[in-house]
Amino acid sequence: MSTAEQQLKRIQDKLQQLLKQHSAVRKENSKLNEEIEVLNKKILTQQQSADELKQQVSILKLNA
Secondary structure, three states: OOHHHHHHHHHHHHHHHHHHHHHHHHHHHHHHHHHHHHHHHHHHHHHHHHHHHHHHHHHHHHHO
């Protein structure tokens, strides 16, 4: 195998490795984005619950 062929083979191998890494990173990124969505929904729900509790406390203070 000539030097040029060896270099081409190394380049192809490296490209294949980088494509696999890219695919793995995209998959992980997608998973993390889904997790962010779930956590944002949870935060919103907790904020709404906190707001409701604050309103209840205010009402109770007014009635006391």
